[in-house]
Amino acid sequence: MADLPVLISRPGERAGPLAAAIEARGLPVERLEIMHLEPLPETPAVRTAWLDIDHFHKVVVVSPFAAECLAAALDHYWPQLPVGIDYYAVGASTAAILHRRLGVRVHVPSPVAGEDTSEALLRLASLQALETRRVLLVAGEGGRALLADTLAARGARVTRLAVYHRRLLDPSRSMQARLAEGNYRALVVSSGEILEHLARWCSDAALNQPLIVSSARLATLAGRLGFRFPVVASGATPAALAVAVARSSAPEEADVDHDDLEKG
Structure with missing residues (x-):
């Protein structure tokens, strides 16, 4: 043993x-x-979202690789980051990448033993009342719909961007x-x-x-x-x-x- x-x-x-x-x-x-993670080719819709990121009130990032993809895009399109956006991450590793790469303050849920990170994020007070708020959700292709569905149910106008693909081996x-x-x-x-x-x-x-x-x-x-x-x-x-x-x-x-x- x-x-x-x-x-x-x-x-x-x-x-x-x-x-x-x-x-x-x-x-x-x-x-x-x-599993291998592969960035997806940038579509016109994704490019438009990057160019219009200053129109969003909140950006929610669901994984470390999604954070890397977001940071790379913003480095390319926004030499100076727009102000007034609240950034959220599902966990500490994702938040650390956003802070290191973009220098932004990131809202991250307090860990609770045994709790799923998405559920923990949705408990944050600033994600409860979202009427008229525009939320950009940066994630991988596929995956759970919990975050997008719950944020939309709370009144947010959610745009979900799939920025990478998970290939099982x-x-x-x-x-x-x-x-x-x-x-x-x-x-x-x-x-x-x-x-x-x-x-x-x-x-x-x-x-x-x-x-x-x-x-x-x-x-x-x-x-x-x-x-x-x-x-x-x-x-x-x-x-x-x-x-x-x-x-x-x-x-x-x-x-x-x-x-x-x-x-x-």
């Missing part, structure tokens, strides 16, 4: 900080490389073997789309291994897919997921200062 790896499914550059947080606890990590042969044999310490997943995709390769042995998820919603989905031991982390940050991995492996080693969770 000591040399079995923790499998992580987070795509792209964001896998690095998660791997580092888990490895800092003395646990080996292997990446599944199960088959696990490598070695990873397919690990999933078939349950030959790993824990599996870390923070996306419902990835969880449903991975379940195709998970044998009964894998379904009995610890599954680390970032919200109660994902834990419910995991149960429907047959996973028997979902562990809900306090959030989707690397630090929060690493704490949950440690808790699933050795509960006595999972104590952590709450300040550490904010650094993810």
